[in-house]
Amino acid sequence: MSEPEANQLADRDVAAREPDIPDFRCPACGAAIGGTPEYEQFRICSACGHHLPESARACITRLVDSGSFKERDSDLVSSDPLHFEDEAAYRDRLRDLREKTGERDALITGVARINGIEVAIAALDFSFLGGSMGVVVGEKLARIVEHAIDRKVPLITVSSSGGARMQEGMLSLLQMAKTAAAVQRLHETGVPYISILRNPTTGGVFASFANLGDVTLAEPGALIGFAGPRVAEQVMGAKLPPGSHTAEFLLQRGMIDAIVERPAQRTYLATLLSIVTAPRRGHERRPLRIRRDAAPRALLPGRRFSARARWIASPAQTTCD
Amino acid sequence: MVESFVELHGDRSSGDDPAIIAGLGTLQGHPVAVIAMERGHGEDRTRRHEGRTYPEGYRKARRVMDLAERLQFPLLTFIDTPGAYPGIESEERGLASEIASSLARMSSLRTPIVSAVIGEGGSGGALALAVADRVLMLEGAIYSVIAPEGAAAILYRDVQRAPEVSSKLKLTARELRELGIVDEIIPEPATADAETIASSLAAAIADSLSRLQRKKVERIVHNRYERYRRVGRPYAQAPRRLGIPGRRGPDTRVS
Numbered sequence: 420m421s422e423p424e425a426n427q428l429a430d431r432d433v434a435a436r437e438p439d440i441p442d443f444r445c446p447a448c449g450a451a452i453g454g455t456p457e458y459e460q461f462r463i464c465s466a467c468g469h470h471l472p473e474s475a476r477a478c479i480t481r482l483v484d485s486g487s488f489k490e491r492d493s494d495l496v497s498s499d500p501l502h503f504e505d506e507a508a509y510r511d512r513l514r515d516l517r518e519k520t521g522e523r524d525a526l527i528t529g530v531a532r533i534n535g536i537e538v539a540i541a542a543l544d545f546s547f548l549g550g551s552m553g554v555v556v557g558e559k560l561a562r563i564v565e566h567a568i569d570r571k572v573p574l575i576t577v578s579s580s581g582g583a584r585m586q587e588g589m590l591s592l593l594q595m596a597k598t599a600a601a602v603q604r605l606h607e608t609g610v611p612y613i614s615i616l617r618n619p620t621t622g623g624v625f626a627s628f629a630n631l632g633d634v635t636l637a638e639p640g641a642l643i644g645f646a647g648p649r650v651a652e653q654v655m656g657a658k659l660p661p662g663s664h665t666a667e668f669l670l671q672r673g674m675i676d677a678i679v680e681r682p683a684q685r686t687y688l689a690t691l692l693s694i695v696t697a698p699r700r701g702h703e704r705r706p707l708r709i710r711r712d713a714a715p716r717a718l719l720p721g722r723r724f725s726a727r728a729r730w731i732a733s734p735a736q737t738t739c740d
Numbered sequence: 741m742v743e744s745f746v747e748l749h750g751d752r753s754s755g756d757d758p759a760i761i762a763g764l765g766t767l768q769g770h771p772v773a774v775i776a777m778e779r780g781h782g783e784d785r786t787r788r789h790e791g792r793t794y795p796e797g798y799r800k801a802r803r804v805m806d807l808a809e810r811l812q813f814p815l816l817t818f819i820d821t822p823g824a825y826p827g828i829e830s831e832e833r834g835l836a837s838e839i840a841s842s843l844a845r846m847s848s849l850r851t852p853i854v855s856a857v858i859g860e861g862g863s864g865g866a867l868a869l870a871v872a873d874r875v876l877m878l879e880g881a882i883y884s885v886i887a888p889e890g891a892a893a894i895l896y897r898d899v900q901r902a903p904e905v906s907s908k909l910k911l912t913a914r915e916l917r918e919l920g921i922v923d924e925i926i927p928e929p930a931t932a933d934a935e936t937i938a939s940s941l942a943a944a945i946a947d948s949l950s951r952l953q954r955k956k957v958e959r960i961v962h963n964r965y966e967r968y969r970r971v972g973r974p975y976a977q978a979p980r981r982l983g984i985p986g987r988r989g990p991d992t993r994v995s
Contacts, residue, residue: 500919500975501910505895523979554972561969583864583885585894588910589921592885593971595864596871599840600847600968607848623885626864630840645836645864646826650890663828672832 445469461681470618470638470681474520475527475542478577478617482685483531483540490529492562495555497524503586512548512586520547524555525580528563530572534689536696539567542577543624545617550580552624553587557594560628564601573611573692578629581647582622595627602631611695613688616666616675621647634691635675636684637666643675741942742767742774742816748807750800754833757797758788759821762804764813768946773808775801775869776818779859792825793865798838801869805845814852814949817869822887824865839868846871847968852952852960854945857881857913857922873964874948875921876941877913879928883921884911921971924948 443453450466452458457465460481462473479488496513503509517523525547531540541563543550552560560576567574583591605612614632616625618641626645629635637643644651644664652659662668669675679687745765750756761776779791801817808815824835846853846869855872861883877883888906889899896905916922926941952960 494978495976496979498975498977500972501908503908505905505908555976557972558976585886585891585909587972587975588885588919589883589916590919590972590975592863592867593921593968595867596843596847597968597971599843600871600965603844603848604965606844623864626836626839626868627843628840630837631844644831645824645839646831651826651828651831659828664831668832672834674832674834674837 446471457682463681468639468680470640472545472579472618473681474546475525475544475577475579476522479527479529479531479540479542481681482575482577482688483533483538484535487532488529488540489531490527491566492528492559493523495524495559497553497555497587499586500554500590501586501588503588509586516547520544522547524559525550525552526556526559528559530566530570533575533685533692536689536692537570537572538575538692539563539570539572540575540577543580545579545581545619548584548586550578550624551582551584551591552580552594552598552627553584553591554594556584557591557597560594560598561601564598564605564628567610567612568605568608571608571610573613573695574605575613575615575688576629576632577615577617578620578624579617580620580622580624580629582624582626592623595623598628599631602628606631606633613691615679615684616641616643618642619647621645634677636677636679636687637669637675639666639678639680641666643669741938742772743769745774748800748804751796751803753796753799755794755796757794757800759791759793759825760797760800762800764804764807764811767816767942767949770949771811771813772949773804773811773813773815774818775804775815777821777866777869779820789825791821792823793821793868794825795830795833795835795838798824798835798842798868802838802842802845805842805849809849809851812851814854814953815849816945817853817855817872819855819857819861819866819870819883820859820881821862821866822860823862824868839864842868843871847965848961850957850961852949852955852957853964854948854952856926856941856945857883858941862887871964871968873952873960873967874923876924876926876944876948877916877922878926878937878941879913881913882906882911883913883916884909 442451445452445464447469448467450464452464455465457463462471499510522544525544526541528541531538541560612633614629614635616629616637620629620643642664643666648659648664666678670678742765745763747761747763759778761778763774765772765774777791778788780788853872854874855870857877859881863886888902892899892901892905913922913925917925924944926944928937
């Protein structure tokens, strides 16, 4: 295991157990950060800027306008389709996690406003089975994407995941296809999508919806990659150079648009959202030039016009409320 | 199986992945676009890095998908890979991005797609080329979210327990047909040689294609979306339907 990875794993353990102890120390630099405003508000180190784990719910709360978040599909749970069991039954693991985290699965979805702009938002919680994507995560993600298409509001996803959920087998893997297909429809309908990658984002989540953003951001120092350093070293039989699989590495290689620290994220999103929802010249009353029906018309049977041609032919059918 | 095949090389961006064979050909006299994963045999195995796909491989595949749509050829994909190539060179050339784009492209490709899992369907690297209207699988093939060895290493820290884990992962053709992930199993009787199996696979593909090609392309794409949209939905439910004690959702905590 590489050193950054070891650090990151250690962070998770410490923060998951003792998030609010007063003499809590930064796992990267050792500075006492418990009780500092940066730590309390953003879960970052006031001395070195290290980003510590933050729950999905806390992340949504700090990104959106106060009181604006309305959760959707919060009741979905997995029925344990494979009756999977290792040292403990998957069913029991889920029950314990539900009690421990207060969440029912690893993804929280809903609608909110950022600087008054309505958005659909989804955030993965790494503390729930490593933020892994099984049937519930896939279903909730597809539903929030479809909601963004229906409402014509920009979509924001915040990812932190080890990938597909092993305990649900191939049903988990197929959620990659399901979520990618949903995002493809979002793209075809012209609804903007911003993807934020956090520590760590790997595997099936990084190789599906999280990698299909119109704009892709990452948090500093985040471990991001398809395979993760351990698997890569195992298959290649060689040590990886330090700093591979990080947000900085991906930015340098042209794989993401920007690295944005937590305190700057809300402003960054607000600016970007104000641009993508600004009225197009000549269409002042339609902030988003997006059609009302969920599926692109071209995909529905019996329609002869492409989405764009249809829009020009009958602008009365398109509204933006 | 495919007659008069012309192989196409290169992704028009950075290279040519020998683990993906792509091109145009005919099947029973009708044109098809083909994308096949190839592990190679003997020395060839090293050159094709055991069928582990590089980003260039997925880019080349996407080129052929675009071509299939333009020419209105149906697309056939043959899946046999332990997984995508996980090294640092894959990461820096955008492996995850290529897999995601491939999934998205196949989900909306305006031509019929038939995929056949003919050996090992290794995780996301396999699925990236297996989003299809009809998924066939050889009786003895496997298709898994994670290699059983990897799962055993994670669950028990013991690779030796892979066989035990593989039965839990439900990765055989029969189990996957029950889950609705695979549509049709191509039998591999012990007495049959490779050629016999290949010809029954070809017949199954031709049969699937002739049924698909009777439909309008809009209907095919719509059905394909619904097919993947449905996967797993019956298993993601409100707790009361599963007999788990209901309790108010945590939706009041963010304000």
